[in-house]
Amino acid sequence: MKRILSYSFTMIALVALTASCSNTSYKKTKSGLLYKIMPAAGKDSLVKPNQWLKLNFVQKLNDSLLQTSYGKTPVYVKIPATTPEDYSPMEIFSLMKNGDSAVAVMMIDSLVSKGLMQQMPPFMKKGDKINWGFKVVGVFENDSLYMADQKMEYEKDTPRREKAEAEEMAKMKQQMMERRNAEEMELEKSGEAAKGVQAMEDYLKAKNIAATKVGKGTYVVIKQQGTGTQAADGKFVTVQYSGRKLSNDSTFDSGTFTRKLGQGELISGMEEGISALKEGGKGTLYVPGFRAYGANPQPGSPFKPFEPLIFDVELKSVSDTMAASSDVRPQQPQR
Known part of the structure; x- marks a missing residue:
């Protein structure tokens, strides 16, 4: 319960940050990605190439939540030797350390103009923003440490994942049965x-x-x-x-x-x-x-x-x- 409450409060904080920060408080990467890093109080060093970041994230379209890792399995990102200039959050991860939080903003218009979005999804429009909120919850020196932690997190998340999968399967079956019943009624009627x-x-x-x-x-x-x-x-x-x-x-x-x-x-x-x-x-x-x-x-x-x-x-x-x-x-x- 304590872990769930901690995730909830952190998620709320990141959502609030992505919604409230004005563009003037942001910095820009070389590709033009807007970002802001909220450093942790600790004295850890910035992450180094080939190390692994363990992150929780929130992704929103404007103010609407798209997906999150909170309450699920965190994501892991390996820091490349050279920072990419690809208009993605990968540009800012090398600027972070354990405990840091960050916000990044991807403009839909920029994704289109840069050729990174060939076809705009129907739920997006020009002028929209994809807002990311990140929280670094761990740093690993090598692949073996990262893999051990990922396995632990995956196993910890198994009950939630299995429940979600069962609920989704039940929903799909219910929809299938409803379609079948509707088809049968139409066949009888015709x-x-x-x-x-x-x-x-x-x-x-x-x-x-x-x-x-x-x-x-x-x-x-x-x-x-x-x-x-x-x-x-x-x-x-x-x-x-x-x-x-x-x-x-x-x-x-x-x-x-x-x-x-x-x-x-x-x-x-x-x-x-x-x-x-x-x-x-x-x-x-x-x-x-x-x-x-x-x-x-x-x-x-x-x-x-x-x-x-x-x-x-x-x-x-x-x-x-x-x-x-x-x-x-x-x-x-x-x-």
Whole structure:
């Protein structure tokens, strides 16, 4: 908690500095970069070439925060033998020592005129400024010391990073499921779903195949029910599969995958069909095109829009955690 509060106060101070300092209080590097260094009270020497600076930073576009290292992993910068004149903060790092703080300002107009910004991002405009705030929190004499410290900081930051990654993954999955649900509603509204179901029923009748409809349109022939745990949303399933085109019965893919059901990671028809089995079960899934790769198959795949597919599957395992298995899911194969 003490570390978090310390980071917060330092970050607030740097943000305030980048917002309040007027251009007249700044110096300029040879390339024209505006900067100001706030020296620490200590008597440390300026950093030397080939030493490493350990820095925390704040980056803002005008007054809007873009990114920061505070509360995360610090950044490390090796001091070059010759100071570059590249209109970047690298120009001022050799002027700093342990404990120093600094502010640097990059003008968007200057970045464009110097050819350092080929295309201005849509959230930037002429006259904008990129404001940097830096705090030197360590200096290392050589590569081995820097690498040891970086490893320590990386490990320290692992819980936060893993939490952030999990939250981002959950957000992406939620957005994907929302898109899928919206697409399914549109298919039902347009009549494409009913068309796909009818075409599959006609095919099964013509082939004299007794299949059971599950979900919103997948048909399943259970060859062996299985005696283990029932596959269901939230369960990790390991599946051995072989995929065929319904039109010519040609195999387009096969393999084994382990995935969590109900996360939108598999085509809808695969999830529906697998959910009809128990561990140890075997079956054949007949998937209408709207429950397979839909209207827009991945470019380069062998599928036509709304192409129906067949999967022969064997449910190897069902568990509450990721099974020790080949982690390969059925992809839209390349030609």
